Structure formats: structure tokens, C-alpha cells
Amino acid sequence: MSNANYTGVLLFIYSISMLLSIVWVTLDSVTRQKRMPGVEKVIWITVAFLLGPIGAAVYYFVIKREHRYEREPEAF
Numbered sequence: 001m002s003n004a005n006y007t008g009v010l011l012f013i014y015s016i017s018m019l020l021s022i023v024w025v026t027l028d029s030v031t032r033q034k035r036m037p038g039v040e041k042v043i044w045i046t047v048a049f050l051l052g053p054i055g056a057a058v059y060y061f062v063i064k065r066e067h068r069y070e071r072e073p074e075a076f
Contacts, residue, residue: 014052021056022048028064036069 025048029041044063047055063069 018052021053024048025056025059029059033063033069036063 022045026045029036029044033041044055044059048059049055051058
């Protein structure tokens with residue numbers, strides 16, 4: 001396999017990881033983080049667009065792992 005083929009595979013993997021990280025941060029911040037201010041949601045989505053998987057990792061450690069803005073449990 002030539003270097004061009006490896007480059008294409010790596011670019012494909014990077015593109016998929018970028019797409020998944022953007023979608024995950026966007027969906028999580030909009031649907032699950034109900035108490036998060038709107039401006040902060042926009043900031044996190046922008047970070048995900050600019051930094052991709054690195055931004056998603058930072059989002060995980062700062063927001064998700066600490067359960068910072070998790071929505072309140074719904075009463076039945």
C-alpha cells in the first residue's frame with residue numbers, strides 16, 4: 001500500500017471522528033444539559049467545531065464527568 005492510501009485512510013478516520021464529536025457535543029448540550037446557559041451551549045458547540053475530538057474530550061471532562069448541568073430527574 002502506498003503512502004497516499006494511508007493518508008486517505010487517516011483522513012477518513014479523522015473526518016469521522018470530527019463529525020461524531022461535533023454531533024455528540026451538540027446533541028448533549030442541547031438535549032441533556034437543560035440548565036446550561038444558551039451562551040455556554042454556543043461556546044461548547046463552537047469548541048467542538050474548531051477542535052473536534054480534543055474539544056469533545058475537554059467537554060467530557062469539564063461538563064459531563066462532573067454532571068455540571070444535567071437535567072433534573074423528571075417526577076412521575
